[in-house]
Amino acid sequence: MAASEEASRPFAGLSEVSISEDIPVEGDISVPMSSSRRDDEFSTLDEPVKETILRDLRAVGNKFIHVLYPKRSSALLRDWDLWGPLLLCVTLALLLQGGAADSDDQGGPQFAEVFVIIWFGSIVITLNSKLLGGTISFFQSLCVLGYCIMPLTAAMVVCRIVLVGGSGTVSFAVRLMVVTASFGWSTFASTAFLADSQPPNRKALVVYPVFLFYFVIGWMILTFSPSQ
Amino acid sequence: MASNKDPFQFQEFEEAGNLLEANRDAVTISIEDEGIKPEKQPKRAAGYSPGGEDEDPLVSDDKEELLSGQKKSVPFWTFEYYQQYFDIETHHVKERIIGSVRPWPMKNFIHVYLRRNPDLYGPFWICTTLVFAIAISGNISNFLVHLGKPNYKYTPEFRKVTIAATAIFSYAWLVPLALWGVLLWRNNKVMNLVSYSFMEIVCVYGYSLAIYIPAVVLWILPYEWLRWCSIVIALCLSGSVLVMTFWPAVRDDHPKVIIAILSAVVLLNALLAVGCKAYFFSKPEPILQVENTPAAVMIKPTSST
Structure with a gap:
């Protein structure tokens, strides 16, 4: 025991x-x-809904400012969101409606086509940069590409205003200038954010698809002609 | 070249015979097997060649170890498998694009530029660029032709992008697939010295389309003679690169089969170029009366083909 x-x-x-x-x-x-x-x-939980929405909107607006002044800061990369790209994409696709697409034959891009081109295009560019060995994450790249459509969306707004005045040679020249400027702006801004994530001898390979992407969007905006 | 041919033709016979036997059982691995097979050739040839090809065996020896190591460990559904097809740098792409439009006699595009390292970057983005180049310049040329006509209303013709994408991408994928199948089949019957993997054929086809991008941009100008000139030049350049690349792969076959394969390659190339020109670029003399009704506009492109 x-x-x-x-x-x-x-x-x-x-x-x-x-x-x-x-x-x-x-x-x-x-x-x-x-x-x-x-x-x-x-x-x-205690704060009003208005404040919550305003805080998110402020974050989106902050990123818009970063696109306007692309100074290689990483704020656009650090906390990504897809609200801004969605907003810009839907705005652009809506503004591209009501044009020559009303006639059934070979008109302008439909809403779904614009939507698919923007999202599928940025996904393909992102995959391309990942496959080339980029260090940026998938959604960060989507976020940057989406936010950098903003100059082109602004150009679309200007184009619609110009088209109200008429669609002669002068209006075409104005639209061409606006779209070219915003296309260059978009490409420059996205390159400023994205190019640093690549090895130096592959930068051109990553920048070229971005260039093509914004060029096609710019082409869609430039060729938009309203139905009369 | 002829003195080298005999000694390792015998070696190759056993080697490829074994691989082909294995291929019948496992169809899904056959792309990788074909990719590994040609890598072994320069190594074996190094023992026979007296020293004229000093660089190639060394380079391909390194690549062989790297690639065979990768291919064994990485299955095709993973991200890393596709990463090996994007393992290129800017100057490689430049060299390959320039090489695809400069056919030196008896210079094999696959051996000189790809060096057992085919990429998918070039083919994919060249095809995409060509799709938008065709759609956009076709639209501009259409606009220039009708410029000043009173009852013409400009439309962006966005549907052409979809049609061009279908045509170009199916050409750049299905034709290499068919060609790869035919070469595999002929390899089974008649032993050839050189055999190419599927990715190498896709890569050659993708880069051979690069010359059409400047040609298509030239087609904007509404001069029929300029268009035909650029078509002929582009056809000669890309067709000769394709023929010279696939010539070693079919050289030991029957003359009839050689002619059939090579003429099919050139004919499909010509069909793509002429078809694109006929469909996307309207002639300078349009029919004015039928422009008003939508149904007539629908008929117009088909009648121009």
Whole structure:
């Protein structure tokens, strides 16, 4: 019996020690961390919906400014979102409607075609840069390519305003200038963000598809002619 | 070349025979097997050639180790498998594009430029560029032809992009597939010295389309003689690169089969060029009366073909 008690005591002692150590350690680690995080995250539950939406919109607007002044900052890359690209893409596709597409034969691009060209095109460019060994992540690249459509969307707005005035040679010249400028702007801005992620001897290989992508979008904008 | 031919033709016979036996069982691996097979040839040839080809065996030895290591470990559904086809740099692409439009006599595009390292970057982006170049310049030429006509209304003709994409991409993928199949079949019957992998054939076809991009841009100008001149020049350049590349692969075959394969290659090339010109670029003398109704406009492109 004594031997058996002695044999059981070490076990009992161990179990006591292990239990007594287990509980405080769990409590110490888990409780304060989670509580402090919860305070930060769920504090937005109390704020009005307007503030939440405005905060997201402000983030999107911040990125628009980054596209306008492409100064190789990584803010556009660090926290990506796809709201801005979606907004720009839908705006562009809507503005391209109501044109020659109304006539059934060989008209301009339909809404779905614009949508597919923009998203599928940027996915292909992203895959291309990943396959070439780029260090940028998939959605970061999609985000940059989408946000850099902004100058072209602005050009589309200008084109529609110019087309209200008439569609003669002068209006075509104005549209050509605006679209060319915004095409160069888009390409320059996206190159500023994307080219650094590539090895130096492959930069041209990555920039060329981007150039082609914005060129095609610019072509769609330039050839848009409203139905009369 | 003729003195080298006999010694390792015998070696090649056993080697390729074994591979072809294996191919019958496993169809899905056959692309990779074909890719590895030609890599072994220069190594073996190094023992026989007296030193004229010092560079090639060394280079291909390195590449052989790298590529065979990669191909064994990486299956085709992974991202890394496709990464090996984008393992190129800017100057490689430049060299390959220039090489595809400058056919030196007896210079094999696959041996000189690809060096067992075919890429998919060039073919894919050349095809994409060609699609948009055809659609856009076809549209501009159509506009220039009708410029000043009172009842002409400009349309972007966006549907042409889809049609051009279908034509170009099916040419750049299906023709190499068929050619690869035919070469494989002929390899089974008659032993050839050189055999190409599927990716190498795709790569050659993709780069051979590069000359059509400047040609298509030239077609904007509404001069029929200029268009035909550029078609003939582009056909000669790309056709001769294709013929010279595939000549070693069919050289030991029957003369009839050689003529059939090579003329099919050239004919399909010509068909693409002439078909694109006829469909996407309207003639300078348009029919004015039928322009108003949509149905007549639908008929017009088909009647011009």
